[in-house]
Amino acid sequence: MTPSLLILTGSGISAESGLGTFRDTDGIWAKFDWQRLATPDGFREDPAEVHAFYNARRRGLMEAEPNPAHKALATLEAAWVRSGGNFTLVTQNIDDLHERAGSERLIHMHGELLQSRCGACSDLQACRDDLSITMSCRACGREGQLRPNVVWFGEMPIGVDEIFSILPSVTHFAAVGTSGAVWPAAGFAEEAGRAGATTWELSLEAGESGHVFTHAVYGKATETVPAWCDRILSETFA
Known part of the structure; x- marks a missing residue:
């Protein structure tokens, strides 16, 4: 099976860049x-x-400027795709820090x-x-x-159909810096897990849907995300 990684990011990844x-x-x-x-x-x-x-x-x-967490995800994307895997980055953030860090396979579900x-x-x-x-x-x-x-409250997020079409085929899923309180994104981890994906939560603390993840890494995104990126890449394409 082709390794397929979907990463969901929330405002926690941009907090260390000075964005609230x-x-x-x-x-x-x-x-x-x-x-x-x-x-x-x-x-x-x-x-x-x-x-x-x-x-x-x-x-x-x-x-604001991209921080090491944004840059690590962009580096991971390039290496993952170069190794033959499928990669999708979905962000709830309306900033452009992922793009400025070098991310390309990106869905802005809450707009720009x-x-x-x-x-x-x-x-x-x-x-x-x-x-x-x-x-x-x-x-x-x-x-x-x-x-x-x-996307304001009461409006339809962008790219939801595309995201849900990808989730059944993912082998790896990670939520980075998100509270797990906003739907439909809060249900992505459970959907990926139901399809057999290994799931990670990377955040300062457990979110509202933290119980559905198979692994958890807690701490500042600028510290945890680069280390996690190195680990998942080496474990998947060793």
């Missing part, structure tokens, strides 16, 4: 009201406030902060500057329809 987590006691949603800032209704009620929130996060992302999307025509554009309600869509010309290309 979401569901920790001091995370983003402990400081801000997600119903106002991360729902379609919140955007309709006060688009200026939502834009201000994501503009600030976009500026913060521009100052450095893109805008038109609510009228769905056109996507690269976006590294602030968005506002006075801006017009380059494709359709409508004003006030641009929003960050991120």
Whole structure:
């Protein structure tokens, strides 16, 4: 059987790059009201406030850099594929640190902060500057329809059908820096395990779905992920 690895990452992998987590006691949603800032209704009620929130996060992302955990996963991807294995990286993160580290086989299931999307025509554009309600869509010309290309609460994650089509064939699965509280991603480990995959949880502590994993490695991502990458590569392609 061809070794097939699917890795799921969450905000914990980017925390050491200075980007905030979401569901920790001091995370983003402990400081801000997600119903106002991360729902379609919140955007309709006060688009200026939502834009201000994501503009600030976009500026913060521009100052962040990939850390050793991001780089280790990119190195693992290249070596895994070079050895003949199948590799997929699924991230819940809306930052671009995986790409900047060199990852290529990547699914952004919660969207990308450095893109805008038109609510009228769905056109996507690269976006590294602030968005506002006075801006017009380059494709359709409508004003006030641009929003960050991120998946808000109540919206369908991106690439879910593709991910679930891959999970039955994976031989290895790892969740890195995710709380295991957000569905459908919280169910990926159990789905992979049901298909016979060996599963790992790499996090600061056990997440809500920690009991479904066959192995656990706890600690800072910048320390645990590089070591784990070296280990799984040597064990699989020895």
